[in-house]
Structure formats: C-alpha cells, structure tokens
Amino acid sequence: SSELTQDPAVSVALGQTVRITCQGDSLRSYYASWYQQKPGQAPVLVIYGKNNRPSGIPDRFSGSSSGNTASLTITGAQAEDEADYYCNSRDSSGNHLDWVFGGGTKLTVL
C-alpha cells in the first residue's frame, strides 16, 4: 500500500503562519483530508476535498495540493492550534478500497 510522509514536528510563533505538508503518490489521484488531534481527544476533521472546512473550523485553516504534496496552512496560529495533525487519503495502489494516514505532525505554538 501507499505511504504518506509528514514532518514529525513543526513549530510556529504565536500569530504567524505555518504550513504542514504531506507527501505521497496517492495524492496525485486523491485529495487529502486533515485531522487535528489534541491530547486525550479524538481526531477532528479540519480540511477535506480541494480546500473545504467543516462547520465550526476557523477560516485560518486552509488546504492546498500540488503534485504528490498536500499542505495544511494555518494563517495566524493560535495557542489552541497546538496539536497533532494527520493527513489521510484513499490509497491509489491496488484495486481495493483502502486508506492511508500520514505519521502525524506535532505542532508547537511558541
């Protein structure tokens, strides 16, 4: 099956912009979705499709994609954005229904 690669850790100063990336062959065929997970909590969907936010997700979260790389951008990071972020997409290898998650990026807001 395919893999999605994320940087293990990223930091950003409060109020600044940060981009979290996700690389993998499946992203050439499928959009990534992005999930935020805070300690002790379930994941929460923050971005899906080309660049869509579920209701309740602040507009400082945005998504983009180019080639085999998907990105989650937080414009004006807030302290409450400190969390683990996971990308996910359909797996384009083989002919069965399969998904793959990235290894996750721990975001620290300084």
Add this chain to the structure above:
Amino acid sequence: EVQLVQSGAEVKKPGESLKISCKGSGYSFTSYWIGWVRQMPGKGLEWMGIIYPGDSDTRYSPSFQGQVTISADKSISTAYLQWSSLKASDTAMYYCARIRVPGWYFDLWGRGTLVTVSS
C-alpha cells in the same frame, strides 16, 4: 445531536475475545459508511476497515484482514469491532468514524474505546 457513541474502556487478558461498539444517532445510520481506526499508545492513526450498515458491505485494510471482524446491526444503529483472541499488541485506542462520500473523508468521530490487553 449527530454523534457516534462508543462503548467503554475494556481490560482483557491475552487470548480472550472482545466486541466493542459504536452507536450512531442524529442521522441516517444506514446511509453512511463507518470506519474503524486504531491508535496505539503514543503512535499515529491506522485505518482498520469500513462497513456500510445499509447492506453490511465490509472492507478491511490488508494490515488487519483476518485479525478483526467488523459488523453492524442496523436495527439499533450500531457498528462493532471484535477480536476472537486478543494479544498484548492489541492494546490501543480504537475510534469509529463516519465517512462522507464522495471524498471519502472521516467527518464525525466517536470518543474512542481504550482496550488494554495484559496478563
């Protein structure tokens, strides 16, 4: 309220069987796929498999095929994940999540069921 409510934490011994549940409410349970996701302690998310409660069509990740069984009872809007013989390595948090199609993303998550397997 649209939600997925998962069963409570479990402590089991190696070799024991277990079935955990995920009950949907506030939406048409039979119209959405449900997925199961594992998170081992301090680790990332792993997709295990999905089920369509409307007709019980089930697909497994190759990594979990034969290791677990996913099922659903649409009459009570509940999906299940079960093991016939637990191992210590099954110790993890297990999440169920609703899947939106098209797009195939997980838009609604349960709070998780912590399974601890220890002798």
